[in-house]
Amino acid sequence: MTRPKPAIGFHRQDNQLYVDGVALCDIADNFGTPCYVYSAAAITQAVQNLTAALTEPKPKIHYAVKANSNLAVLRLMQRLGVHVDLVSAGEYARACAAGFTPAQMVFSGIGKTDAELREAIANNIGQINAESAPEVKRLIALASEMGARPAVALRINPDSQAGGHAKLSTGSHQTKFGIPLDEAATLYKTMAESGTIQPAGLAVHIGSQIMEMDDFAEAWQKMRGFADALREAGYEVPKLDLGGGIGVNYNDGTTADLKTFAGAITQIFADSPYQLAIEPGRVLVAEAGCLLARVIHTKEGVDKRFIIIDAAMNDLIRPTLYEAYHRIEPVRESVDDADTLPPADIVGPICETGDYLGLARPMPALETGDVLAVRSAGAYSAVMRSNYNSRVMAAEVLVLDGAAHRISKPQTLDDLLGADIIPPALRDET
Ligand code: LLP
Numbered sequence: 001m002t003r004p005k006p007a008i009g010f011h012r013q014d015n016q017l018y019v020d021g022v023a024l025c026d027i028a029d030n031f032g033t034p035c036y037v038y039s040a041a042a043i044t045q046a047v048q049n050l051t052a053a054l055t056e057p058k059p060k061i062h063y064a065v066k067a068n069s070n071l072a073v074l075r076l077m078q079r080l081g082v083h084v085d086l087v088s089a090g091e092y093a094r095a096c097a098a099g100f101t102p103a104q105m106v107f108s109g110i111g112k113t114d115a116e117l118r119e120a121i122a123n124n125i126g127q128i129n130a131e132s133a134p135e136v137k138r139l140i141a142l143a144s145e146m147g148a149r150p151a152v153a154l155r156i157n158p159d160s161q162a163g164g165h166a167k168l169s170t171g172s173h174q175t176k177f178g179i180p181l182d183e184a185a186t187l188y189k190t191m192a193e194s195g196t197i198q199p200a201g202l203a204v205h206i207g208s209q210i211m212e213m214d215d216f217a218e219a220w221q222k223m224r225g226f227a228d229a230l231r232e233a234g235y236e237v238p239k240l241d242l243g244g245g246i247g248v249n250y251n252d253g254t255t256a257d258l259k260t261f262a263g264a265i266t267q268i269f270a271d272s273p274y275q276l277a278i279e280p281g282r283v284l285v286a287e288a289g290c291l292l293a294r295v296i297h298t299k300e301g302v303d304k305r306f307i308i309i310d311a312a313m314n315d316l317i318r319p320t321l322y323e324a325y326h327r328i329e330p331v332r333e334s335v336d337d338a339d340t341l342p343p344a345d346i347v348g349p350i351c352e353t354g355d356y357l358g359l360a361r362p363m364p365a366l367e368t369g370d371v372l373a374v375r376s377a378g379a380y381s382a383v384m385r386s387n388y389n390s391r392v393m394a395a396e397v398l399v400l401d402g403a404a405h406r407i408s409k410p411q412t413l414d415d416l417l418g419a420d421i422i423p424p425a426l427r428d429e430t
Contacts, residue, residue: 009042009288010375015333017373020399024292024331027404028371031397033294034311036382038068038407040076040400042288043378046255047080050246050280053258055266059276062106064244065091067281067379068289072398072407074098077284083126085244085279089116092125102126106241106277108155108203110176117142121150129155129203129241131178136187136197143196151200152191153241156184156226158219164209164247165322171206171219178204181226192235199236201274202227205243208282211256216245217264224268237274244279248286250325250376255283282379289378291316291394292331293357295370296349305344307366312348313355314388316374316381320354327375328358330366341365346372350389382408392416 010019017024020041027037050061062085063077069091075098077084083104084095095105102123110131112120120128121143130136130152143150157178163169170177179187184202191197206219220242227237242265247256269276293311300306318324328346343360357374366372385393395410 008045009039010290010373012333017329017331019290021402022399022404024290024373025371027397027399028292028294028331030404031395031406032410033292033371034309034315034394035292035410036289036377036394036396037292037404038070038073038285038289038378038396038398040288040398043073043076043285044080046284046288047077047082049255050258050283053262055262057266057269057272057274057276059242059265059278062104062241062277062279063284064279064281065095066383068285068381069094069383070396070398070407071098072396072405073285074100076398082284083277085281089113089119092116092119106203106279108205108279114138114142118146121146121148124148124150126151127200127239127241128152131155133179133183133187136191140191140194140196143194149196149198151198153200153203153239154179154184154188154191155203155205155241156181156223158204158206158222160206160215160219162210162212162215162219162245163207164211165324167322168208169206170208171204181222184226185230188230188235201237201239201241202230203241203243205279206245208245209247210245211247211249213257213260213264216242216261217268219243220264220268224272227274231273239277240269240274241277241279244281246280246283248282248376248379250286250327253287253327253376255287258283284379286376286379289376289381291357291374291377291381293372293374295366295368295372297368298344298366301345303342304360305342305363307344307346307363307372309346309348309357309372311357311374311394312350312389312391313352313357314350314386314391315348315394316357316377317384317386318380319357319359326358326377328361328363329373329375330364331371331373334364346374350391387411387416390416 061082087109108129155178160171293309344363346358392411396408398407
């Protein structure tokens with residue numbers, strides 16, 4: 001007898017929320033709350049969906065590690081055959097630990113230190129994306145000192161206004177990112193004539209949480225024109241890195257239109273001589289994760305309800321930092337009385353009014369101990385958490401082939417206190 005295959009990702013059955021066939025209330029019981037839960041099957045499907053949507057010329061997918069850098073998630077990505085985009089020595093170390101080779105890595109970032117650049121050069125990282133004239137100058141100096149020839153692309157700034165939120169927009173001249181086109185031409189020449197750098201091409205990344213695919217097309221069109229001009233001037237421009245930024249609809253968990261995204265690439269780069277890459281983060285992991293929290297108690301306000309849970313802004317800062325909306329649902333659905341009750345603010349225990357996960361949400365009556373799932377928490381959630389209010393960091397769990405595995409240790413108070421050092425002069429014994 002074959003058992004029916006469980007649904008992929010988060011799904012409801014018999015008034016209960018499951019992930020890949022595992023009941024989330026069991027995960028809350030077994031691993032405690034707050035706790036991040038990811039579905040390996042949903043991540044796999046997101047990678048497959050994007051891969052399947054891409055048409056010729058197919059760009060190589062470089063997963064943006066910053067979205068979710070847990071080693072188990074990175075290992076899964078490695079098994080799925082994607083490459084990576086990194087922005088720090090820490091992400092480089094994680095990518096190495098997960099089994100990626102330096103050749104599979106693109107190193108991005110506005111402020112790479114000498115130590116980071118040296119490490120990247122010494123290990124022959126596939127591509128370094130430089131973001132300014134001073135960085136190119138430093139790269140030339142380091143490369144000649146080390147007797148190496150790193151592959152360096154220039155991240156251009158196409159002066160685009162795209163991005164889901166002012167804090168997530170990176171493509172305009174008002175931001176610190178990339179090199180304006182007029183400056184980039186001279187800089188490309190400097191790289192090509194340096195004798196120490198292999199010009200690897202161009203990169204662009206206009207922002208994150210982009211739903212409007214025309215914004216990508218506009219930036220890529222500028223990039224193509226600029227790349228063609230460089231080639232006509234006799235320079236080698238082997239690769240174009242088209243960046244990340246594909247948005248996710250946090251209201252219903254769908255993604256931006258991948259077909260239109262892929263269609264724009266095909267339209268702009270068909271029959272071009274370039275090897276293409278993209279750097280998606282969010283779209284591959286956001287929907288594959290949730291944050292589980294338990295109700296501590298509920299409090300009746302003057303004209304609203306507060307549901308106070310054991311997760312807080314230190315666990316998930318997106319709602320208060322970007323006014324981001326995350327769906328929140330009880331793991332066990334009781335009688336649906338949400339319509340008759342006033343909306344509720346779902347808040348954490350931290351001493352700030354900005355400490356909320358959701359505002360004015362229709363919610364059924366909840367009791368101490370009930371478990372809530374804060375959805376779309378696979379991207380930019382655990383990676384952005386902190387110890388604010390001396391709260392220990394939540395554990396992470398990955399559901400893989402129908403079994404839940406702890407993939408990060410819950411921090412203990414010993415870990416937290418053990419990280420601080422009281423100087424001898426302040427100790428009692430001195
Ligand atoms: N490439 C570069 C150079 C980037 O800076 C980023 C994201 C990506 C790729 C991946 O972008 P994605 O496909 O994930 O949109 N903390 C924010 C998001 C910041 C994104 C920063 N850069 C949030 O919680 O929404």
